[in-house]
Amino acid sequence: MILEIATITVKPGTEAEFEAGVAKALPHFSSAKGCKGLKLQRSVDRKGRYQLFVQWETLENHTVDFRGSKNFQDWRALVAHLFDGTPVLDHVEATGTGF
Secondary structure, eight states: OEEEEEEEEEEETOOOHHHHHHHHHHHHHTTTTTEEEEEEEEESSSSEEEEEEEEESSSHHHIIIIITTTHHHHHHHHGGGGSSOOOEEEEOOSOOOOO
């Protein structure tokens, strides 16, 4: 299992619109090949900064299947105009250490 972590900063004053856009995008993720779930979290320390966590079966499910799909285009159409800079992506996998 791969966890995509996207750090996204949105333009000041667009937080509610961004959160609504992510909610509207849920079907685009849930129908994507290999997508197992999504969670959006808002920073307490930095207004306008979010962490988007998306769980994928494989790295390729995100980098090839999703990013090359209409679902990705539709997701970006909902929220990309709200971004303040380019999101920072990381893909991580569990090490077996921790809670």
